[in-house]
Amino acid sequence: MCSHESSIQPAQFLLVVGVPVASALLLLQCLRWHCPRRLLGACWKPDSQEEPVAHPTPLPEDEPSRGCPPATLPEMAAFYQELHTPTQGQTVIRQLMHKLLVFSAREVDHRGGCLMLQDMGISLLIPPGAVAVGRQERVSLILVWDLLDAPSLSRAQGLVSPVVACGPHGASFLKPCTLTFKHCAQEPSHARTYSSNTTLLDAKVWRPLGRPGAHTSRDECRIHLSHFSLYTCVLEAPGGREARKWLQLAVFCSPLAPGQSHLQLRIYFLNNTPCALQWAMANEQPHGGRLRGPCQLFDFTGARGDQCLKLTYISEGWENVDESSCQLVPHLHIWHGKCPFRSFCFRRKTASESVNCSALASEIIVTMHTFQDGLETKYMEILRFQASEEESWAVPPPVSQPPPCNRLPPELFEQLQMLLEPNSITGNDWRRLASHLGLCGMKIRFLSCQRSPAAAILELFEEQNGSLQELHYLMTVMERLDCASAIQNYLSLSGSPAPLRGGAHENPGLELDEKL
Incomplete structure (x- = not known):
């Protein structure tokens, strides 16, 4: 009997002692999961010890901290309601829920529409017939200027486009x-x-959409959507091939005022896309920065080092106040499309510091060289900047947004782009069309720096809400009968003949050659 009792005692001991100990360990683990570290330390520290100060772990430079509380349901509802409210053809730039967004929204019926x-x-x-007869759908087009929403990329991958969302999320037609x-x-x-x-507020899960090159042309991504979601484009060169992308180098500074002692230049290294330049302009607006001259293209490769920006010349009467005349931009900041910039600050010398300085310092001329580390002798771009006190820096008056534009059919757009792209000795190419659309010489020079000036001017025509009939008339006036014939052929197939206004009466000898 005694031996039987002694054999049971260890089991009883485990039940009496082991269960409370296991419960205590489980409770401690739960506290570690759910209780902040400082609070947990305060619960367990001896009275004689001071509470240690918790230092937050620094985030990488290209991953800024948000510190934003989670959105409530009413906040999320208001967020999406504002995005999908019709904007009457206007493009809106606004910060919503800590995201900087550019968006436009409208209602679409069975006739279709374009944003x-x-x-x-x-x-x-949205093509005709995408919406059932008798129904109206609200659709929105959103450019996401929040860099944290872009895909997480490897060193071999490069971001080459913006992040674009179509809403409402999941909508199908x-x-x-x-x-x-x-x-x-x-x-x-x-x-x-x-x-x-x-959705825009959820954690992003990026997955490839088809094979590389399936949705891309020379400088454009075109995706046929079965439903609405978020989209972007990533550069992925096959094994053994070198991936490259085009950058645009944009120089910004504030006006040079009489008596101003310092002037700062900011040089942005941007993807060569229109929205990247617009982001830089929006970023400069609070500081009064203005774009100085046309952007310069740069051939950037993913297999090379950091980008160097080297100051090589400053005009008399000014000096560089920075510690170094050469600055570096980390390679991945450019390769992953973070829109970085570097700056130089210059000080105007006083009359006692330089002979005849007062006559020269009213103008500043700066020359900079930029190149990828290790390639200075092979490929380099030269940036020149010039500003004077006499220049007019008046901000142009705001221009009212046009109504929703007419979108050129993709096939016709590409055909006209191919015809207008080659430079003509007489200038009767995309430059003549730009002049007819009212562009000045400086804007035409700016367009000449784009990868496809013809595509840029055709997009401008679209944004001015031009019709095919008007474009046909312009081509006839320009005596570009090949382009006019292409437009007339398209209009004939669609059952809408092109009226020959004005230009046909002024040039009775002009006839469209259908064989062109």
Whole structure:
């Protein structure tokens, strides 16, 4: 009997002691999961010890901290309601729920419609018949200027386009809709579109959409959508090939005022897309910065080092106040499309510091060289900046937004782009069309720096809400009968003949050659 009792005692001991100990350990683990570290330390520290100060772990430079509380349901409802409220053809730039967004929204019926973000190179086409007869659907087109929403990329991958969302998320139509936006990959077959089947406020889950090059042309991504979601484009060169993309180098500074002692230049390294330049302009607006001259293109490769910006010349009467005349931009900041910039600050010398300085310091001339580390002797771009006190820096008056634009059919757009792109000795190419649209010489020079000036001027014509009939008339006046014939052929197939206004009466000898 005694031996039986002694054999039971260990089991009883485990029940009496083991269960409370296990419960205590489980409770401690729960506290570690759910209780903040400082609070947990305060609960367990001895009275004689001071509470240690918790230092937050620093985030990488390209991943800024948000510190934003989670959104409540009413906040989320208000967020999406504002995005999908019709904007009457206007493009709106607004910060909503800690995201900087550019968006436009409208109602679409069975006749279809087009949304375009002004100056961004982004459009959404809803074809006729995509919405059932008798129904109206609200649709929105959104450019996401929040860099944290872009895909997480490897060192071999480069971001070559913006992040674009079509809303409402998950909406589907009777016919595929067409989303179009710009990319800056040098080789379109290396550009691969990605999609995140999530809402704007959810964590993004990016997945490839088809094979590389499936949705890309020379400088454009065109995706036929079965439903609405988020989209972007990533550069992925095949093994053994070098991936490259086009950058645009944009110089900004504030006006040079009489008596001003310092002047700062800021040089942005941007993807060569319209929306990247517009982001830089929006970023400069609070500081009074203005774009100085046309942007310069730069051939940027993913297999090289950091980008160097070297100050090589400052005009008499000014001096560089920075510690160094050479600055570096981390390679991945450019390759992953973070829109970085570097700045130089210059001080105007006083009359006692330089002979005849007062006569020269009213103007500043700066020359900079930029190149990828290790390639200075092979490839380099020269940036020149000049400003004087006499220049007019008046901000142009605000221009009212036009109504929803007419979108040129993609096939006709590409045909006209091919015909207008080659430079003519007489200038009767895209430059003549730009003049007819009212562009000045400086804007035409700016367009000449784009990858496809002809495409840029045709997009400007679209943004001015031009019709095919008007474009046909302009081509006839320009005596570009090949372009006029292409437009007339398209209009004939669609059952809408092109009226020959004005130009045909002024030039009775002109006839369209259908063989062109």
